[in-house]
Amino acid sequence: MTGEDPGVMDYVHLRGVEIIHQIQHTFRHHVDLMQILTRVGDPRYAFLIYFPLAYCFHRPTGTRVLWIACLSEWLNGVLKWILHGERPYWWVNEMKQHDHIVNVPSLQQYSLTCETGPGSPSGHAMVTSAVLYSIGSSFIRHGLKKTRTFERVLVWVSFSIVLLAVNISRLFIATHFPHQVLAGSLTGILLAEAVKHEHTSHLSLRHYVAWSLIMVCGIVITYTGISYLGLDPLWSLGLAKKWCANPDWVHPDTTPFFAFVRDISSLIGFGVGVFLRDMPHHPMKLSIVQKLIYLGMALVLTLSIENIKTFPSSSLFYVIGFLKFTTMMIGIVFVIPKLLNKYNLKKQ
Template identity: 40%
Template sequence: MGYAKQWLFVTYMGDPKAAFLIYFPIIYYLSKRTGIAVVWVAAISEWLNLVLKWILFGERPYWWVGESHLFVKNPPRVQQFPSTCETGPGSPSGHAMVTSAVWWVMLSAAASFLHSRTRSRLLTAVLYQLYVLILVAVGLSRVFILAHFPHQVIAGSLTGFMLGVALNRTVPEQRHLRFFVYSCLGLLLGALLLHFGLEQLGVDLSWSISLAKRWCSQSDWIRMDSTPFSSLTRDCGAMLGLGLAQFWKPGGWPLPWAPRALCLALSSMALYHINRVPLPVSPPFLFYSLYFIRFTLMPQVVMVFVPGFVHLLTTKKKD
C-alpha cells in the first residue's frame, strides 16, 4: 500500500484514453506515420476488446469478492480506488490490450529507427525489454487496484501484441475519407448489431454495470466514460477524426523541429482542456454524442488546427 500512488499513476498511463490524449500528439510530431498508427491501433484494439468482453464476460475482483459468497464468515478487507470501479466486463483487460498494441507500435518504430542509424542490436534489445516491463507494470497495477484478475491481464497483453504486429502493417496513411467513414460506421454498426443479437439471445449485457454500482465503495467513482458504449463512441470518433484530419490537410503541415515542439505543447494543452470539459450524463444519448464529437476533434486538433496555426505564425515571422 505504500506504493499506491505509483500504481495508480501506472494504471492511468495504461488507460486506453492515454493513447489518444498523451501518446498520439507526442509520437505524431516525431513521426507522422507512427502517430497515425497509434490512433489506428488504439481504436481497433479497444473496439475488439469491447467485443471480446461482451462475448467472454469475465468478473472483476472488486465485485467478485462479494458475489462469490466464499468469504461470508471472514470477509477480506477490500481496498478500492477511483480507478477500480469500471463498469464493463473484466475479460480481457482493456488497459493491458490497448497498452500492448500501442506500445508495440511506438517501440518497434523506435527500435527500427535506432537500428538503421546505429546497427546496434543491444539498443533494440533494450527497447523490447522496456516493452515487456511496461506490460508487466500495467498488468500489476490493474491487479493491484482489483480491476482485473491476472489471467485477464495476460490475455489482454497477448491479444494486444498480436493486434499491434498485424495492424502496424496496414496503417491508413493518405487514405481517402470514405475509408474512415466506412470504418467508423463498421465499428459502430458491428458493435450495435452484436449487442442487439446477444440481447435477442437472452444475454443481459448490463449485468456488469449493475454489479459495479452495487459493490463500488463510492458511487461517484462510477463514471460514464468507463462504460462499454463510451469506449465505442471514443473509437468511432477517433477513427472519423483521423480521416477528417487527413482530408483537410493531406500530408500534414511541413514544420521544422522547433515549431513541432511548440505544436506539441499547444496540442497537449488543447487536448487536456477539451478532455476536461464536463459533459451532461443525462440523457445517455446526449453524453455519448458529445463524447463522440470530443474524440472526433482530437486528431484534427493535433494534425490540422494547431500545426496550421503554428505554420501561420512561423511564416509571418519569416516574412
C-alpha cells in the same frame, strides 16, 4: 456465455483473488504509485498523449498508433461483451453470498477500482500493449539510424517494464484477474504486429468513414446477438453499482459504449482532418523546435478538451464525448499545422 465450466472458472477466479490479495499486501504502502501506474495504462491516454506524441514527431507512426488505439479498444469492448468476464471487486462479494466457495479473501477498493464494463480481457493491458508495441517497433525502424542490439533490447525491456507495471497496478486495485491482464497483453501485441504491416498513412476520408461504419455494425450485431440469447449486455453495470464501496467511483466513461464512441469519433475526426489537410496548401517541414511546439500545442488541446466536464446523467453525455474527440483529432491533424504553417510563411 463463454461455454466454460463454472467450477473451473470459480477455481481460476479464486486463485486470482489470492494473488491480488498478496499484491495488495505487498504494495499496501504504495497506493498512490499504483493508481498513477493504472492511469498510465488508461486507454484514453492512447488518444490524449501517446497519439499526439507519435504524430507530432513522425506522422506515419502517429497515424498507425491512432488506428491501433481505435481497433484494440473496439475489439476489447466486443470481446468483453462476448466473454462476459467478472471483475474481482464484485466477484468476491458475490461469492460470499454462496456456500459452495469458502474462505474468499477480502479485497481493498480504491477510487479507480469500480470500472463498469465486463472484465475480460483487460482494456488497459490490451490497448497499452498494442500502442506501446507499435511505438517501439516504429522507433526501432525509423528512429534509430543504426539498430544496434543494445538499443533494440533497451526498447523492448522498457516496453516490458511499463506493461508489467500497468498490469500489476490493475491487479492491485482489484479491477482485473491475472488471466485477464495476460489475455489483454497478448491480444494487444498480436494486433499491433498484424497492423504494423498495413499502410495507414495514405488512407483518405472515405476509408475512415467506411471503417467507422464497419465498427458500428460490429457493435450492433454483437449487442443484438447477446440480447437475442436472452442475456443483458449491460449486466456488469448493475454489479458495479451494487458492490462498489463508494458510489462516486462508478463512472459512465468506463462503459464499453463510451469507448466505442471515442474510437469512432477519433477515426472520423482524423479522417476529416486528413481531408482538410490534403486540400491545396503550402507544405512545410518542421524543425525539432517546431515539432516540440507542435506537441505542446497538441497536448494543451487534448487535455483542455478532455477536462471539459459533462453531466454523466445527461442524454447528451455520449454526444458531447463524440464531439470532444472529433474536435481533438481535427485540431491535431489540421488546425495546429495550419497555424504553424502560417507562422512559418510569415517568417519567410
